[in-house]
Amino acid sequence: DTAVSQTPKYLVTQMGNDKSIKCEQNLGHDTMYWYKQDSKKFLKIMFSYNNKELIINETVPNRFSPKSPDKAHLNLHINSLELGDSAVYFCASSYRDRNTEAFFGQGTRLTVV
Amino acid sequence: AQSVSQHNHHVILSEAASLELGCNYSYGGTVNLFWYVQYPGQHLQLLLKYFSGDPLVKGIKGFEAEFIKSKFSFNLRKPSVQWSDTAEYFCAVNPGYSSASKIIFGSGTRLSIRP
Numbered sequence: 001d002t003a004v005s006q007t008p009k010y011l012v013t014q015m016g017n018d019k020s021i022k023c024e025q026n027l028g029h030d031t032m033y034w035y036k037q038d039s040k041k042f043l044k045i046m047f048s049y050n051n052k053e054l055i056i057n058e059t060v061p062n063r064f065s066p067k068s069p070d071k072a073h074l075n076l077h078i079n080s081l082e083l084g085d086s087a088v089y090f091c092a093s094s095y096r097d098r099n100t101e102a103f104f105g106q107g108t109r110l111t112v113v
Numbered sequence: 114a115q116s117v118s119q120h121n122h123h124v125i126l127s128e129a130a131s132l133e134l135g136c137n138y139s140y141g142g143t144v145n146l147f148w149y150v151q152y153p154g155q156h157l158q159l160l161l162k163y164f165s166g167d168p169l170v171k172g173i174k175g176f177e178a179e180f181i182k183s184k185f186s187f188n189l190r191k192p193s194v195q196w197s198d199t200a201e202y203f204c205a206v207n208p209g210y211s212s213a214s215k216i217i218f219g220s221g222t223r224l225s226i227r228p
Contacts, residue, residue: 033216035218040220041151041201041220041221041223042218042220042221043157043203043218043221044218045215045216045217048215056215090156090157092157092216094216099145099164101147101159101162101216102216103159104149104156104157104158105156106155106156107156
C-alpha cells in the first residue's frame with residue numbers, strides 16, 4: 001500500500017548509457033514531480049507534471065526526458081548518462097493546489113561509473 | 114535571488130537538549146511553509162506545515178515551528194531531542210508567485226544526537 005513508489009531503488013550504470021526510473025502514486029494526486037538530491041543533500045526540483053502535462057521544467061538538460069502516461073505515473077528517462085548525473089532521484093506527488101504538501105517516494109540512487 | 118536558507122549545516126546535540134533550527138526565506142507575499150525530515154537512507158517525510166492561521170504549528174514527534182512573517186522565518190523547535198531524531202531536516206517553501214504547487218527546499222541541516 002505504498003503511496004509513492006519508485007523503481008529501481010539502486011541503479012549502477014556506465015557513462016553513456018540510457019536508463020529509466022519509474023514512479024507511481026496511488027494517492028489520487030494530479031501533480032507529480034522529480035527532484036534531484038546531490039551528494040551534499042541539496043534537493044532541487046527538476047520537473048512537475050499536472051494531469052500528464054508538463055508545468056515546471058527547471059532548466060534541466062534535455063538528456064532528461066520525463067514521461068507521464070497518466071496522472072498516476074511519471075517516469076524519468078536519462079540519455080547519455082554522465083558522471084555528474086550520479087545522485088538520488090526522488091519522485092513526489094501532490095494536488096496542484098499550492099495549499100498542499102508533497103509526498104515523496106523512497107528515492108532511486110543512481111551511480112554512473 | 115529568491116531562496117530558502119538554512120544557516121545551520123550541521124548541529125550536534127546531546128540527548129534531552131533543546132533544539133532550534135533556523136529557516137529564512139526570501140519570497141514575498143503569501144507562502145506555504147514546511148519542514149521535512151529525512152532519516153538515514155530513507156525518503157522525506159513531512160514533519161509539519163503552515164498554510165494560514167495560528168503561526169505556531171505543531172507537528173509529529175514533538176516538533177513545532179513558528180512562522181514570523183516580519184522576519185521571513187519559520188524556525189523548527191523541539192524542547193528535548195532524542196537519539197532517534199538524528200536525521201537531515203529540510204525547510205521548504207511553496208511561494209505565492211506560483212499558481213501550482215512548487216515546493217522549494219533549503220539546503221538542509223544535519224542533526225546528530227549524541228546518546
